[in-house]
Amino acid sequence: MMTEPETTGPARRTVLLGAAGAAAALALPRSGRAAAVAAPKASLWPEAAFKATTPDPALKALWGSSSLTPTTQVKMDAPDIAENGAVVPISVDANEPKITGVALLARHNPYSLACAYEIPEGTSPAISSRLKLAKTTEVIAVVKSGGKLYSTSKRVKVTLGGCG
Amino acid sequence: MAHQILVHATTSGGVTTVEALIKHPMDSGFVKGKDGKLIPPHYIEVVEFTHKGKLVLRGFWGPAVSKNPFIRFSFKGGASGDPIGVSWVDNKGETASMSAAIM
Amino acid sequence: MRAGVNRAGARMAWGEDKTMKRVWLMIAAFAALGLARPAKADPAADLKAFQRYFQTRFPKLELKDYVNGPYNFSANDRAQWKQILEFPPYSFAVDAGKKAFDTKFPDGASYASCFPHGGIGIAQDYPKFDEKTGKVVTIGIAVNECRTRHGLKALSLTKGELADIVAYMTSTSDGKPIHVVIPNDKRALAAYEAGKEYFYSRRGQLNFSCASCHVQAAGKRLRGQYLAPALGITASFPVYRSKWGNVGTLVRRFIGCNKKVRSVPAKPDSAAYRDLAYFLTYMSNGLPIAGPGARS
Numbered sequence: 001m002m003t004e005p006e007t008t009g010p011a012r013r014t015v016l017l018g019a020a021g022a023a024a025a026l027a028l029p030r031s032g033r034a035a036a037v038a039a040p041k042a043s044l045w046p047e048a049a050f051k052a053t054t055p056d057p058a059l060k061a062l063w064g065s066s067s068l069t070p071t072t073q074v075k076m077d078a079p080d081i082a083e084n085g086a087v088v089p090i091s092v093d094a095n096e097p098k099i100t101g102v103a104l105l106a107r108h109n110p111y112s113l114a115c116a117y118e119i120p121e122g123t124s125p126a127i128s129s130r131l132k133l134a135k136t137t138e139v140i141a142v143v144k145s146g147g148k149l150y151s152t153s154k155r156v157k158v159t160l161g162g163c164g
Numbered sequence: 165m166a167h168q169i170l171v172h173a174t175t176s177g178g179v180t181t182v183e184a185l186i187k188h189p190m191d192s193g194f195v196k197g198k199d200g201k202l203i204p205p206h207y208i209e210v211v212e213f214t215h216k217g218k219l220v221l222r223g224f225w226g227p228a229v230s231k232n233p234f235i236r237f238s239f240k241g242g243a244s245g246d247p248i249g250v251s252w253v254d255n256k257g258e259t260a261s262m263s264a265a266i267m
Numbered sequence: 268m269r270a271g272v273n274r275a276g277a278r279m280a281w282g283e284d285k286t287m288k289r290v291w292l293m294i295a296a297f298a299a300l301g302l303a304r305p306a307k308a309d310p311a312a313d314l315k316a317f318q319r320y321f322q323t324r325f326p327k328l329e330l331k332d333y334v335n336g337p338y339n340f341s342a343n344d345r346a347q348w349k350q351i352l353e354f355p356p357y358s359f360a361v362d363a364g365k366k367a368f369d370t371k372f373p374d375g376a377s378y379a380s381c382f383p384h385g386g387i388g389i390a391q392d393y394p395k396f397d398e399k400t401g402k403v404v405t406i407g408i409a410v411n412e413c414r415t416r417h418g419l420k421a422l423s424l425t426k427g428e429l430a431d432i433v434a435y436m437t438s439t440s441d442g443k444p445i446h447v448v449i450p451n452d453k454r455a456l457a458a459y460e461a462g463k464e465y466f467y468s469r470r471g472q473l474n475f476s477c478a479s480c481h482v483q484a485a486g487k488r489l490r491g492q493y494l495a496p497a498l499g500i501t502a503s504f505p506v507y508r509s510k511w512g513n514v515g516t517l518v519r520r521f522i523g524c525n526k527k528v529r530s531v532p533a534k535p536d537s538a539a540y541r542d543l544a545y546f547l548t549y550m551s552n553g554l555p556i557a558g559p560g561a562r563s
Contacts, residue, residue: 037249039259040210040222050226079347081491084563087230087509089350106228110194114228123220123239124179130230130351132192159491170358185354189512231512234354 049113055105055140058113062103063144068151071096076141078154085133085158093126094143094150101144102127108137133158171264173248180242180266182213182220184250185234192227207255208233214249215242242266308456310449310549313463317550321498325486333499334557340486340493348561357434357507357559360514364435367428372417378432381413390433390440391556394447394545396455403458403541407433407516411536424535425519426511434505434514434559443556445502447549458538462546465539466497471530477543492563501548503560514559517544 052058056066077091092102102125103116114131125143133139133156140153168187173180186208193205211223211233220239242248244266251261318330328339338345368386371377379385393406404412410432411421422429449459466477477497480489485496504517511519518535521543525532533539 037214037251037261037263039251039261040212040253042209042253042257044222045209045224050224079343081343083344083347084509086512087351087356087563089347091236109228110192111226111228113226115226116224117237118222118224120219120221120239122241124237126238128234128236128350130234132228132230134194167359167362170354170362172354183354185356185358187359230509232356232359234351234356236354 046116049116050111052112053110055107055112058105058111059103059142059149062113062116063101063149065149068140068142068149070152071150072152074141074143074150074152076139076152076154078139078156081157081159082133085135087130088133088156089128089130090139090141091126091128092141092143093124094141094145096125096143096145096150099125099143099145101142103142103144104129104131105140105142106131106133106137107140109134167262168260169250169262171248171250171262173242173264173266175242175244175266179238179240180215180246180248181236181238182248183234183236184213185232186211186250186252186260187232188252188254190225190227190229190231190233194227205255208252209255211235211250211252213237214247215239216246217249308460310456310459314550314552318498318553320482321485321496325496330553331555333496333551334502334554336495336500336503336560336562337493344493344563351509351561355507355559356509356561357505357514360431360434360505360507361438361559363428364431364433364438367432368435372414372419374417376417378410378413381416382409386436387439388443390437390558391443391445392447394541394548396448396450396452396458396545398450398452401454402538403455403462403545405518405541405544406436407518408536408541410436424516425522426513426515430505430514430516430519433516437505437556437558440556441558444553445548445551445556447545447552449545449549458542459546459549461538462542462544465543466546471525471528473528475528477524477547497547497550499551499554499557501544501551502554503557503562505558506560506562509561509563 046062049058049062052061059066059068073096074094075092079088082088090104092104094102100119101117102119104114105112106114109132115129117127119125136155136157138153139156140151142149142151170185172183188208189206190208191203191206193202195203197203205227207227207229208225211225212219213221221237223235225233246266247263248266249261249263251259253259321333322328322330325339332339335345338348368378383389390406393409394403397404407424407429410429411424415421449455469476469479480494481497481500484494487494501517504520505514506520507514518540521540522532522535
């Protein structure tokens with residue numbers, strides 16, 4: 001039973017307005033297409049990693065190794081039970097030096113690799129996103145630091161909804 | 165046309181936090197449509213974020229990323245008014261991009 | 268003639284005594300009328316009783332907490348909901364809805380010209396009873412009436428552009444207390460009573476009423492999903508459901524619920540759903556608008 005009341009008002013509105021406002025600020029100095037943001041190169045996409053059906057080959061294809069060092073320095077925030085397997089909020093953070101990559105895998109998804117990130121210098125490895133989990137699965141968070149892969153994992157349950 | 169990428173970027177204590185919501189079906193290819201046939205896979209493969217033109221995050225996404233992807237990340241630096249660029253390419257070769265100012 | 272005595276002076280049996288028979292029949296008729304005649308509709312009393320029922324059942328919840336729906340009952344689900352609300356999934360709908368709302372009609376008029384206060388900050392007053400037509404009008408129906416008045420086609424009441432417009436309009440009422448009015452008009456009271464009857468009537472192959480899940484089983488689980496109490500349940504509409512992948516209106520949910528209990532749904536603009544919305548929203552009078560909302 002919850003005792004803290006939900007704040008429905010200003011906090012939410014601010015996010016919405018802020019988002020719309022920021023997006024509406026396309027009013028940046030525009031000089032034709034020069035100011036347009038270039039689309040990423042599709043060839044960068046690590047296809048083999050995303051087609052792997054288990055974590056080890058996915059990690060080998062992504063980063064050349066599947067040797068993981070579990071550590072409490074990698075933290076993952078994921079629910080015990082997903083309210084809806086199609087939208088599971090998951091966050092990763094890590095306290096290792098010089099992290100250049102972050103990846104999230106779901107062992108029992110049809111393809112284990114859910115997402116991966118290249119972390120330039122100056123960017124934090126703390127990333128929040130929303131993932132699909134096909135069924136109850138171990139979710140593995142991996143960060144690449146130096147030549148090594150550090151990880152943590154958590155079992156997330158995916159149940160059948162009630163009413164639909 | 166309504167916005168397809170919504171960005172909320174704020175800066176505080178020398179760190180800029182970027183939150184983005186990107187409109188995209190992110191169809192996995194495993195779901196059947198109303199006609200009983202599988203909806204073909206249609207998902208963002210690469211997404212990039214820039215700050216003043218410099219890459220601050222590159223994401224490799226796939227069918228397991230939820231519809232209308234959300235992401236939050238942060239990087240050192242950035243000042244109010246600086247441009248944050250967002251762009252993506254999906255498995256069909258479609259692209260979208262936009263630029264938003266840090267609040 | 269003396270009652271109870273025939274011409275011969277003998278006492279009559281009941282069947283013989285036509286006068287007494289008539290008297291008894293009249294007494295019986297009046298009694299039957301008294302029993303069969305329904306008590307006058309008293310929405311205000313119903314509202315008090317409805318809210319009191321839930322407050323007694325869930326003493327730790329404040330009235331305004333009920334707009335959280337199922338999330339008052341599970342820390343696990345509530346945490347995920349809060350995280351999703353950090354960048355609400357209905358943001359695109361509100362954005363598109365505002366654009367559509369602000370777009371002028373071909374004849375130069377706009378949605379703003381159809382509504383009080385230009386359509387801003389008024390969602391909490393719906394559904395309304397339309398004295399001219401004698402029907403209940405939900406905010407979605409009002410949007411369509413505006414459109415048809417200005418030569419545009421009506422939109423789907425369940426999702427899409429209309430749901431986006433309603434999402435935007437509702438967002439301008441964020442936090443305002445729900446304020447459905449039931450005037451002292453026989454037709455309005457009848458609509459209210461019809462909605463109330465619908466709510467409490469079992470239907471479908473599974474033979475559930477709305478109350479089966481949202482009153483009796485409120486706060487409990489149906490398989491893995493917590494059931495929201497009926498109190499406050501309309502406050503977060505229109506709602507982005509992860510399951511839908513987009514925003515849907517209250518009537519979309521009515522149709523879905525009907526299907527789930529294997530009852531044939533009514534048409535979106537049917538009197539059944541208008542009246543149900545009237546009753547159900549009225550029961551949340553005083554609670555803050557929390558829509559558009561996010562649910563699984």
